[in-house]
Amino acid sequence: MLDKVLNARSVAIIGASKNKTKRGYQAIKTLLADGYEGEIYPVNPNEDMILGIRCHKDITLIKDPVDLALITTPARTIPDILRKCGEKKVAGAVIIAGGFRELGLKGKELEREVVAVAKQTGVRLIGPNTSGMINLKSNMNLVGIQNAPKGNIALLCQSGNMALTLITEATIRKQEGFTYYVGVGNESDIKFHEYLEFLRNDPDTKSILMYVEGMSEGRKFLQEAYKTSIKKPIVLLKSGRSATGKKSAGSHTGSLAGMSEVAKSAYERTGIVVIENSDELFPVATTLSNQPPINNKSIAILADGGGHATIAADLLTDYGILLPELSDKTKNNLRKLLPDAASVVNPVDVAGGTDANPGLFADCAKIILKDPSVGGLLVVGLFGGYGIRFDDSLAIGEEAAAHRMGAMVRRKNKPIIVHSLYSSYESHALDLLRHYDIPVHDSLDISCKCVASLCKYGSYLKSYHAKTNFVFNWRSKAKPEGNQIINNALKEGRHVLLENEAKELIKLHGAPTSVGQVARSEDEAWQIAEKIKENVVLKIVSPDILHKSDACGVKLNLKSELEVRKAYCQIIKNAIAYNSEADIRGVLVSPMAQKGLEIIIGTKIDEQFGPVIMYGLGGIMVEIMKDVTFWVLPVSPTSCKKMLEDTRSSILLEGVRGQKGYDKKSLRRLIAMCSELIEAYPEIEEMDLNPIILYEKGLDVVDARIILKK
CATH class of the missing domain: 3.30.1490.20 (ATP-grasp fold, A domain)
Structure with a gap:
């Protein structure tokens, strides 16, 4: 359990200092300034008092229990300090120092020693090479970031600068903040999946935001993410997308398995919303924290200008989101409110109808959200800026509309996302929307990404029962x-x-x-x-x-x-x-096999996630086109349907230019059989079935290669 570590009621600052530039001084100062609710114990053999608090010569000399140690001393001192922490029965330690495996062989050896001491003593480690951790609920700030906003998002991050960026963005937006921040660092002891388990059970955390560079126990993380995403959303940015996995001369599968392909598909199959642009990370996490998910992938657009409406429609269509036709009843009710020039199809364009009365936005929103085909609403254009753009008197109508839209979300359980050109202006109407946790953005791209994320998460929740939990029952089907x-x-x-x-x-x-x-x-x-x-x-x-x-x-x-x-x-x-x-x-x-469509199916062992499977075009085309997809095993015939759709060549399975389609059912069964095979025989390192000849009915595995573990 990490409760005593992340909810520590007492903290020892090892390496406490009177030097204002040192971390050992800044940590104490921040804890005092933020009003930390627990006890603070500075530790330094050469000082008697720091910032008005008695300083101890050694952590073992502190009479009262200590839950957590913040260690700010150099890397070489860590093993001996951890032994003393173990003697004191400290639950956990935050190791700030770098100089471990990131520096090569010597650093790796030191890190191994640190981990070994931690296991012997029972002290759990955050880091090393971490910026620290913050518990906003108890004001335990061991990072030193000033005025970090409180909220309902937990942040797990492997970059101090990235964490600072996200916390600064939250401070500026004034819409959402954090329960915890943990600088995961080298992940040498406490792993990502352990933090996930803790946060899943934290009642104050509504969503989890992650920046990941590397993960040492990926399969355990997937298993915990599977359990977590059904309760609260996880938003993740994975760096290193351009890096390819280690190449293996043993098979096509080994040489084609790229780290990013494996990781992205694996994360998404657990319900994680994967983000590829850093500026979308916090907005998406905020949206998923506070807005209900969309389970029918359908959205309506309400706009006060055709340009924004068209761009938004294009963006949402690119994400695979439906813009359903509104019912006759919905369109008739909208026509009663809006001028003749208005468009009441989806997107709805008010065509100047709100110029004199911006309160019509709320009237239109109410009508649109009643439509059973609509899963949520995207408002685009000038809302929140009518009082600024035209006349002060219009601000009153905007504010009333904001109140009403906020109430609609809670009552109808359908989300509203607002794009406004006036997002960065002082607008009481937009502040009211934020008060109701309605996302407000000045970027159409980010607004549409937030909508897409609600759809993706809603679709996952709808089909959660059909997902894999990534657990193998080894040898259960061996013959x-x-x-x-x-x-x-x-x-x-x-x-x-x-x-x-x-x-x-x-x-x-x-x-x-x-x-x-x-x-x-x-x-x-x-x-x-x-x-x-x-x-x-x-x-x-x-x-x-x-x-x-x-x-x-x-x-x-x-x-x-x-x-x-x-x-x-x-x-x-x-x-x-x-x-x-x-x-x-x-x-x-x-x-000799008959002619048909050549397919490849292969498996390999991924260093982060364990056994994975590859599917794509086979024969010589596998090397030329590289149109393949990688999924973490196990997979079922049902989940294989999505796997086939992940490739550009999936259209060939349907048949093109008058040709009949191919036997996708047999293909899905074969993929599931390969999953069964790896589960049955753990000795298998890699497998290539290439080519597989797929026919209108049936298939034939023409060549098979299986490499065993050494």
């Missing part, structure tokens, strides 16, 4: 024959299954594939081919040759005895030329 295939390879010291072994394994679990037979001579090759009674393909079988085509170890569409014998001899010759020391087991003879 004795499958275990035997893997064990035989491992006994031989092999970490690669032969193609026929890989095909036998996936066939055991229901994958449509023809295993074929291994020939060890040209005579045997022809005997096998003759029994197949259709064109065949020959492929080299060797644990030392992963990419058979690179070794010219594949011959296609063979029919006659001469072709088969010649192909066999040529494949063996090519393989020896490619790798003279290769362990050649023979040549696999299989039926």
Whole structure:
């Protein structure tokens, strides 16, 4: 439990100082200035009194219990200080110092020592290399940021500057603030998922805002995010989107798995709203904290100008949000209020109808929100600025409208988001909207992003029951024959299954594939081919040759005895030329697959999230187009539907230019089977099924490669 750490009732400042430039002075000063509700214990062997508080020579000499230690001393001193904290039975420590793994091997060794001491003593660590933490509820400010606003958002952040940016933005907007801020730092002890569990159960936190650079236990985080997002929204910005994962020569899947692709899809599947622009982070978190979600992806626009309405409609359409046609009753009621020139379709344009009476905004909003097809309302244009733009007397009508719109949100449980050109002006009407927690922005892009986030979160909540909890039931679906295939390879010291072994394994679990037979001579090759009674393909079988085509170890569409014998001899010759020391087991003879759409499915182990699966166009197109998507396992046939839609080439599955579509149901079953396979056999490191030939009905796994863990 982190309660004693994040809700500490007593804090020791180790490295307390009288030097006003030192963190050990600033922390005490801030705690006193903010009115921290707990006890403060400065610790410095060379001082007797700091800022009017008695200073202790050592933390072990403090008579009363200490919940939390703020350690402001250099990195090299941390292990010994933690041992003393353990002796004092301190619950947690905030380690400000850098100089750990971010500085290389020596720093890594020091960090390992720090973590080892923490585990021995039971002291939980925030950081190291952190800006600190703040509990706004008890005024425990261990960062030193002045006047951080209180509110209902919790902030987890791996950048002190990013945290300062967000807290400053909250201060300027005067609409929302924070319950907690934690500088996660190196995440060497307390992990992201532990903070998430704590905040999920905090009654004062309504949403969680995260800036993440790296995550050491990604799967546990996904499991906790799954439990948390159903109770309160999580908004996350992930940096490092351009970085690619470590490349593996073992398979296509290993070389294509980019960190950002895996992380983004994984986060979104837990209900996290992923943000890609930093200026959208706080507005979206505020919106999700205070506005009801939209569960039908439908929004109405109310505008006092065609330009803004058109831009907003384009932006929302780009996000996949529907602008439903309003009912006849809604349109008729709007016509009664507005001038003849007004447009009462969606978007609704008042066409000057509010110039003399801005209170009509509330009348129109009431009518629109009653429409059952409308999930929420976006107001765009000049609202809040009529009294500024035209005449002071109009401000009264705007203020009354703001009161009414605030009441509508609470009564109808449908959100209102306002875009106003006068957002940065002194406007009592806009302040009233903010009082009712209605978001007000001067950017149409941000306003539309907030709407999109409400739709995304609402859609997730609507289908939460169908989502995965990211928990594996290891070996639950393993088969004795499958275990035997893997064990035989491992006994031989092999970490690669032969193609026929890989095909036998996936066939055991229901994958449509023809295993074929291994020939060890040209005579045997022809005997096998003759029994197949259709064109065949020959492929080299060797644990030392992963990419058979690179070794010219594949011959296609063979029919006659001469072709088969010649192909066999040529494949063996090519393989020896490619790798003279290769362990050649023979040549696999299989039926030639019919033409269809080539697909790839692969799995690998992601360093943050564990087993992941890849789907996309197969064959040579996987390297050329790179139109693939990565999902964290496990996946079900139901969730695979969304996986297929994640690729640009998904339209090909429907059939184009008069062609019939392909068997998506069989494809989803195969993806789910691959998920089952990884859950059944933890020994599997990577798997490539490429190509898979997809037909109008059915499919055929033409080639399979499985690499085992070393």
